[in-house]
Amino acid sequence: MQKAWQKYALAGIASFVLASCDEVATLDASQTGDGSDTIELAEFPDRPYWGDTHLHTDNSVDAFGFGVRLGPEEALRFASGEEVTATTGAQAKLARPLDFLVIADHSDGLGATRRLYDAPRIGVVAQYDETLLRWYDMMHEGPEQSQLAIAELITAAANGTLPEALRDPERQAENTRDIWNTQLGLLDRYNRPGVFTAFAGFEWTRMPDGNNLHRVVMFRDGSDKTGQVVPFPGIDSTAEQLWDYMAAYAEKTGGQALAIPHNSNLSNGLMFEMTMPDGSPMTAAYAAKRAASEPVVEVTQIKGDSETHPFLSPNDEMAGFGVTGWELGNLPLTARMEPEMFAGSYVREALKRGLSLEQQLGVNPYAFGMIGATDSHTALATGDEDNFWGKHTGNELGNETRAVDAQNLGTRQGRFGWHYLAGGYAAAWARGNTRAEIFDAFARREVYATTGPRMSVRIFGGFGFTEDDWDGDWVRKGYTEGVPMGGELEDGGTAPSFIIAALKDPDGANLDRVQVVKGWLDASGELQERVYDVVWSDMENRPRTGGKVPAVGDTVNRENATYTNDIGASELRSVWTDPDYTEGERAFYYVRVLEIPTPRWTLFDAVRFGIELSEAAMADAVAQERAYTSPIWLKPSV
Amino acid sequence: MTLPGWTREPLVHFLAAGALVYALSAWSGGSSVDPASRVIDVGQDQQAQLAIQFERVMGRSPTDAELDAQIDRFVRDEVLYREALRLGLDQGDAVVRRRLVSKMDLAAAAAAESATPDEAVLRAYFSSNSERYRADISMSFDQLLFSDEAAVRVALDQLEANDSWQKTGERSALPPSMDRKSLRDVRRVFGEEFAQAILRLDQGSEWQGPVRSGFGWHAVRMREQSRATADFEAIRAQVENDWRSAEIAARKEQAFKLLRDAYRIEIDR
Numbered sequence: 017m018q019k020a021w022q023k024y025a026l027a028g029i030a031s032f033v034l035a036s037c038d039e040v041a042t043l044d045a046s047q048t049g050d051g052s053d054t055i056e057l058a059e060f061p062d063r064p065y066w067g068d069t070h071l072h073t074d075n076s077v078d079a080f081g082f083g084v085r086l087g088p089e090e091a092l093r094f095a096s097g098e099e100v101t102a103t104t105g106a107q108a109k110l111a112r113p114l115d116f117l118v119i120a121d122h123s124d125g126l127g128a129t130r131r132l133y134d135a136p137r138i139g140v141v142a143q144y145d146e147t148l149l150r151w152y153d154m155m156h157e158g159p160e161q162s163q164l165a166i167a168e169l170i171t172a173a174a175n176g177t178l179p180e181a182l183r184d185p186e187r188q189a190e191n192t193r194d195i196w197n198t199q200l201g202l203l204d205r206y207n208r209p210g211v212f213t214a215f216a217g218f219e220w221t222r223m224p225d226g227n228n229l230h231r232v233v234m235f236r237d238g239s240d241k242t243g244q245v246v247p248f249p250g251i252d253s254t255a256e257q258l259w260d261y262m263a264a265y266a267e268k269t270g271g272q273a274l275a276i277p278h279n280s281n282l283s284n285g286l287m288f289e290m291t292m293p294d295g296s297p298m299t300a301a302y303a304a305k306r307a308a309s310e311p312v313v314e315v316t317q318i319k320g321d322s323e324t325h326p327f328l329s330p331n332d333e334m335a336g337f338g339v340t341g342w343e344l345g346n347l348p349l350t351a352r353m354e355p356e357m358f359a360g361s362y363v364r365e366a367l368k369r370g371l372s373l374e375q376q377l378g379v380n381p382y383a384f385g386m387i388g389a390t391d392s393h394t395a396l397a398t399g400d401e402d403n404f405w406g407k408h409t410g411n412e413l414g415n416e417t418r419a420v421d422a423q424n425l426g427t428r429q430g431r432f433g434w435h436y437l438a439g440g441y442a443a444a445w446a447r448g449n450t451r452a453e454i455f456d457a458f459a460r461r462e463v464y465a466t467t468g469p470r471m472s473v474r475i476f477g478g479f480g481f482t483e484d485d486w487d488g489d490w491v492r493k494g495y496t497e498g499v500p501m502g503g504e505l506e507d508g509g510t511a512p513s514f515i516i517a518a519l520k521d522p523d524g525a526n527l528d529r530v531q532v533v534k535g536w537l538d539a540s541g542e543l544q545e546r547v548y549d550v551v552w553s554d555m556e557n558r559p560r561t562g563g564k565v566p567a568v569g570d571t572v573n574r575e576n577a578t579y580t581n582d583i584g585a586s587e588l589r590s591v592w593t594d595p596d597y598t599e600g601e602r603a604f605y606y607v608r609v610l611e612i613p614t615p616r617w618t619l620f621d622a623v624r625f626g627i628e629l630s631e632a633a634m635a636d637a638v639a640q641e642r643a644y645t646s647p648i649w650l651k652p653s654v
Numbered sequence: 655m656t657l658p659g660w661t662r663e664p665l666v667h668f669l670a671a672g673a674l675v676y677a678l679s680a681w682s683g684g685s686s687v688d689p690a691s692r693v694i695d696v697g698q699d700q701q702a703q704l705a706i707q708f709e710r711v712m713g714r715s716p717t718d719a720e721l722d723a724q725i726d727r728f729v730r731d732e733v734l735y736r737e738a739l740r741l742g743l744d745q746g747d748a749v750v751r752r753r754l755v756s757k758m759d760l761a762a763a764a765a766a767e768s769a770t771p772d773e774a775v776l777r778a779y780f781s782s783n784s785e786r787y788r789a790d791i792s793m794s795f796d797q798l799l800f801s802d803e804a805a806v807r808v809a810l811d812q813l814e815a816n817d818s819w820q821k822t823g824e825r826s827a828l829p830p831s832m833d834r835k836s837l838r839d840v841r842r843v844f845g846e847e848f849a850q851a852i853l854r855l856d857q858g859s860e861w862q863g864p865v866r867s868g869f870g871w872h873a874v875r876m877r878e879q880s881r882a883t884a885d886f887e888a889i890r891a892q893v894e895n896d897w898r899s900a901e902i903a904a905r906k907e908q909a910f911k912l913l914r915d916a917y918r919i920e921i922d923r
Contacts, residue, residue, distance in 0.1 A: 210836075517827035586868060589825070
């Protein structure tokens, strides 16, 4: 009896503490809003701001179950460059702080596993739910059982068989509001215009039959507006309802939100369909709503890369980065990926489909920009290969065999630890580091994705740019006479030209090459794509052979996971004019920048822990990290 | 109202929290329940607690039958729980052990998480961590990129009298000028090595170098470099965040030390 009461008393103290967190800090007014008029802004976006828009903490059902015990506060401290103690005990710190962070915990059952875990067992018994009780017991049994319980939970969510207690929105609403409000207060406390931007957000986790349709929702505003809503649950809702929720938020508060789809590679073709979700022809209204709500997609993250697949892009020898393992099927691997599903699962193909749909409907539902993110479930936002803290707490840095272990998702079907990427980052070209400036860069698609390195990539599209422009203020010219990435050009009867500049990560590897990826709808109504090598390192000594640029080489030492910058270039620039322009054809152009080969996290692990990688894992332990810019679209004149 | 200094002592908070837990448990009707006792008294308080627990998870009050079922389960759990303790099943169980440890830490940290530090405490923390809060350096400079060190040295001689300095050096997408940018921004664009090096340059109209970066070698003209004194008011929230984080860690450590001092630890070497 005595101990039971101590338990209640402690729970009481803990909940009091949680409830009062948002009231304790004394905040400067500049921190609580969207950051407008708080700092001096550059005339034009002057540098890429780096961030992660997809981070989970102990408020996410699965993250907590996987073992994480770090919450939003530790997440914010880590992302802004402070050292924190990771759940498994080691000290964690970013070599370079991020500029912004979106905490995106799952809206479904926000905080539910933590509450379940903390509940007295009798409270769980009272739910009359065998599954819930079993998970409860597994979570308390130890880390491995807990991870199994969460794998079951994800499968149940995918199959629509979650226990009632975890899916009843009304029952969740009150708890969700408490956690949300606490978090909003915290975000304002850590939001420092000009230094570090903390965004409110959540992940909408819709997954029909295990096919991943997840979106991260990101808010532009401070707690005065975001506090008027709560995160929208995903399990029993449709994407259209999510967009309605976002529109209602804007209407009610005067604020703004946008949604970022991710892991289309695990959607078995459902993320970018040519039809409505029910198979009927897509309507212009649906396409318009989608376009207005989803200006950006997450193209690369820990669970693989979704740019394109060799199956879809057979002539692109650089396709196929980060697809191994993930290409097998949907998220829990309850259904295999069939050939006809590829097209709806990858971003380049979706950009092409968008042109076709725009031709039919007058509006392009898939005109999006691209970003990278982590989707880390450890509360540690890092996409750095040499500082990879794992997909979740079960494979944090202390787990020495994480690279060779089977994954908990689809284990028997062949997904292994080494299939995980270290995760990517989002770069936003903004005039300063505030909520409004960064969010608006996303909204106008002036953002790009990297698979981890922080290379600086610019592209301006227009008509009549030439190499002579480098002698003047080409950035100003780009903005005033052309459009930056994410922009649209109207076909004027001449081939568009592009100012393209890529700088290596100042503290990272050299660049191999810069490519332009063009997709277009030809006169016969067929969708086409082509990858152009525009500029590459050591061009005089590395001429094209057979139409292809030879490989850049490889300086990676497999024994000690090091590389040198003896090959590649620190900077690649070009003014490129489309040689295959045809008047009247809809097209998009985006830039892909490749680094020279560098060690992946798996090679760092192999060296650090002295483990032996399988042949397949070893072949994949060195890769050419890359950046994908948002496209520029060429539209027929009206 | 000013509270006496001792009320801010973490140790006092820890002891007070402990006393509160003890008082609650004593008040809870179990008065002097001995875990070894073979009497289980499900009093009104306990029943109300079960009803509240039910209501919290089910969203409604239990019916009489449901409450009876709750009581039966409570009794079952309590019997098995006490027997488990009697058998020492809580001993040597890693999960029980970890859970209890984290509850002790939570109790130690709880007061710090909700505390509102007063002005004096924060200012003291701010000044004793002044190095951390030195305002970021702001700077304005021009730079030119060269492919090697020697080229910078050659250029330095010619740059002095050269008005059209932007025609010198390699063509590069790096910004030739940075105006009133923080060291943080400079580091993002030019990298760590460059950012460290230019801190040592003199302010003035002279071109200096060579300065190395990941891109090559630079000549730099540091037009302006200033470090404003950190303004406590402007970063008050940040100081409070840091103070709280440090305070929680310190209280856990202090609470641990207090308890640990009652032990004699013997480690075979």
